[in-house]
Amino acid sequence: MLTIDREIYEQIVAHARRDHPDEACGVVAGPAGSDKAVRFVEMMNAERSPTFYRFDSQEQFRVWREMDDNDEEPVVIYHSHTATEAYPSRTDISYASEPNAHYVLVSTRDEETVEFRSYRILDGEVTEEEVEITS
Amino acid sequence: MAIEVRIPTILRTYTGGEKAVEGSGDTLAEVISDLDGRHPGLQGRLVDESGLRRFVNVYLNDEDVRFLGGLETKVSDGDTVTVLPAVAGGMR
Numbered sequence: 001m002l003t004i005d006r007e008i009y010e011q012i013v014a015h016a017r018r019d020h021p022d023e024a025c026g027v028v029a030g031p032a033g034s035d036k037a038v039r040f041v042e043m044m045n046a047e048r049s050p051t052f053y054r055f056d057s058q059e060q061f062r063v064w065r066e067m068d069d070n071d072e073e074p075v076v077i078y079h080s081h082t083a084t085e086a087y088p089s090r091t092d093i094s095y096a097s098e099p100n101a102h103y104v105l106v107s108t109r110d111e112e113t114v115e116f117r118s119y120r121i122l123d124g125e126v127t128e129e130e131v132e133i134t135s
Numbered sequence: 136m137a138i139e140v141r142i143p144t145i146l147r148t149y150t151g152g153e154k155a156v157e158g159s160g161d162t163l164a165e166v167i168s169d170l171d172g173r174h175p176g177l178q179g180r181l182v183d184e185s186g187l188r189r190f191v192n193v194y195l196n197d198e199d200v201r202f203l204g205g206l207e208t209k210v211s212d213g214d215t216v217t218v219l220p221a222v223a224g225g226m227r
Contacts, residue, residue, distance in 0.1 A: 023226075025222070047225075049225070051225050051226045051227060052224070052226075052227075053224060053225060054222070054223035055222040057192045057194075057199045057219075058199055060192065060219060060222060061192070061194050061217065061219065062197075064217075065197075073144075077222060081226050082226070084226045088224070089225060089227055091223070091224050092224035092225070095221065095222070095224050096224070097143070097190075097220030097221075098145070098220070098222075099144060099145055100144065
């Protein structure tokens with residue numbers, strides 16, 4: 001299960017809405033091993049594309065090093081789908097590379113409805129999990 | 136020459152759980168090949184026939200080697216090489 005503060009949840013959704021129709025992406029860092037998503041980090045989508053995302057490699061390096069220095073890890077890795085459901089695509093699954101992360105998908109295909117779902121992706125296997133929003 | 140190579144979580148199965156290992160060589164390609172001697176299989180996760188794998192980022196100190204010389208990037212004693220899996224995906 002992913003437990004996430006309402007404030008961070010809102011930040012992720014707001015980022016996805018703002019970058020629509022391009023895909024938005026980012027991470028929420030937390031103390032290593034804690035499974036607590038505490039520090040929201042919005043990332044650039046180097047592809048600036050409505051159908052694909054990739055973290056900018058230099059920005060990723062800086063953010064990953066910062067996490068390392070703080071003894072944090074990426075607890076959540078999020079991105080948006082802008083025309084399809086909030087479910088991992090084949091490419092999402094094949095590039096998923098953080099075994100401890102919750103992969104959050106937000107769909108912005110509907111202006112009114114928020115689709116916010118979370119998954120574990122391990123060795124090509126997708127497991128959806130419950131999302132609990134706390135305040 | 137000792138080069139520190141930082142290994143991401145997903146590839147630590149090749150390094151017995153170690154976060155960083157040491158390699159030697161004059162170029163990135165040599166360091167990777169040296170590492171593969173002690174950590175068999177690691178090389179295959181980083182490079183393929185055409186060079187560095189597309190969804191693997193490798194940095195020399197704090198620079199992406201794609202902006203340097205790729206696998207032919209020169210390395211020297213005391214340098215740090217960092218490997219990070221690219222974070223990517225899309226709707227298809």
